[in-house]
Amino acid sequence: MDRTITITWILLVVLTIITSLFSGMNGINVSIFVIVLAGFKFLGVAFQFMELKKAHLFWKIIIFAYLILFVSIILIIL
Amino acid sequence: MNQKVINHKNVYYPPGGILIWIIILLELVTFGIALIAMIYEGKAEPDQFHDSRLSLNVTCGMINTVFLLTSGFFMALSVKEVNMKGKHGLKKYLPVTILFGSFFLLLKSWEYYEKIEAGLSMGHNTFFNYYWMLTLFHVIHVIVGLVILISVYLGLKKESTTIEDIEASAAFWHMCDLIWLLLFPLLYLFF
Numbered sequence: 001m002d003r004t005i006t007i008t009w010i011l012l013v014v015l016t017i018i019t020s021l022f023s024g025m026n027g028i029n030v031s032i033f034v035i036v037l038a039g040f041k042f043l044g045v046a047f048q049f050m051e052l053k054k055a056h057l058f059w060k061i062i063i064f065a066y067l068i069l070f071v072s073i074i075l076i077i078l
Numbered sequence: 079m080n081q082k083v084i085n086h087k088n089v090y091y092p093p094g095g096i097l098i099w100i101i102i103l104l105e106l107v108t109f110g111i112a113l114i115a116m117i118y119e120g121k122a123e124p125d126q127f128h129d130s131r132l133s134l135n136v137t138c139g140m141i142n143t144v145f146l147l148t149s150g151f152f153m154a155l156s157v158k159e160v161n162m163k164g165k166h167g168l169k170k171y172l173p174v175t176i177l178f179g180s181f182f183l184l185l186k187s188w189e190y191y192e193k194i195e196a197g198l199s200m201g202h203n204t205f206f207n208y209y210w211m212l213t214l215f216h217v218i219h220v221i222v223g224l225v226i227l228i229s230v231y232l233g234l235k236k237e238s239t240t241i242e243d244i245e246a247s248a249a250f251w252h253m254c255d256l257i258w259l260l261l262f263p264l265l266y267l268f269f
Contacts, residue, residue, distance in 0.1 A: 009151035023136040
C-alpha cells in the first residue's frame with residue numbers, strides 16, 4: 001500500500017472524529033474551527049487522493065483559490 | 079495493453095483530464111453558492127438553524143464521512159495500481175471502493191427514513207429545505223459515481239477502456255468526497 005495515501009487517509013479519519021467531538025458545542029469559535037478543519041480535509045483529498053500535487057500549478061491555484069474564497073465568504077457572513 | 083505515460087504537468091492534462099476538472103469546478107461552485115446561501119439565511123434565523131441542526135444524527139454523518147473517505151482511499155490506491163500495472167491493476171481495490179460507496183448510500187437511506195418518520199421532511203423549515211436539497215443532490219452524484227465505477231470495472235476487458243477513463247472516473251468519485259467534506263461540517267456541526 002502507498003504510504004503517503006495511507007497516512008493521508010488516517011489523518012482525514014482522525015480529523016473527522018475530532019470535528020465530530022465538537023457537535024455538542026456552540027459558538028463562533030467552534031464554527032471557525034469546524035470550517036478550517038474542513039478546509040484542511042478538502043486539501044488532503046484534492047492534493048493526495050486526486051493527485052493534484054502532480055498537476056500543473058494552474059489547477060493547484062484554482063482549487064486553493066476556491067477554498068480560500070469559500071472560507072473567507074463564510075467568515076465574513078459570520 | 080493500452081498504456082502510455084500522461085504528463086500531468088501539462089496544463090491541459092490534470093489527473094483525470096481537463097473536461098472532468100471543468101465539471102468538478104462547476105460542481106464545487108454550485109454547491110459552494112448553495113452552502114453560502116444557507117449560512118446567510120442561517121444568520122437571519124439562528125435559533126431555528128441551531129435547533130434543527132441538533133436534530134440531525136452527527137454519528138451517522140461522521141460514519142458516512144469515514145465511509146466516503148475510505149472509499150476514496152481505495153480509489154486512490156486503485157489508480158496507483160493502474161499506473162504501476164496497467165488497467166487490470168484496478169481489479170484489486172475497485173470492488174472495495176464500490177462497497178464503501180454503497181455503505182454510504184445505505185446509511186444515508188436509513189438516516190432519510192429516520193428524518194421522514196420524525197416529520198422532518200422537505201418543507202418542515204428553511205434548514206431542512208437546505209438539508210434535503212443539498213444532501214439529495216449529493217446522493218445523486220454518489221449514485222452516478224457508483225454507476226460509472228461499476229461500468230469501468232465491467233468494461234476492463236474491453237480495449238476501448240483506457241487509463242484516462244479510469245483516472246477520470248476516479249476524479250469524479252473523489253469529487254463526491256470533496257463535496258461531502260463541505261456538506262458534513264456545515265450541515266451537522268456549524269450552527
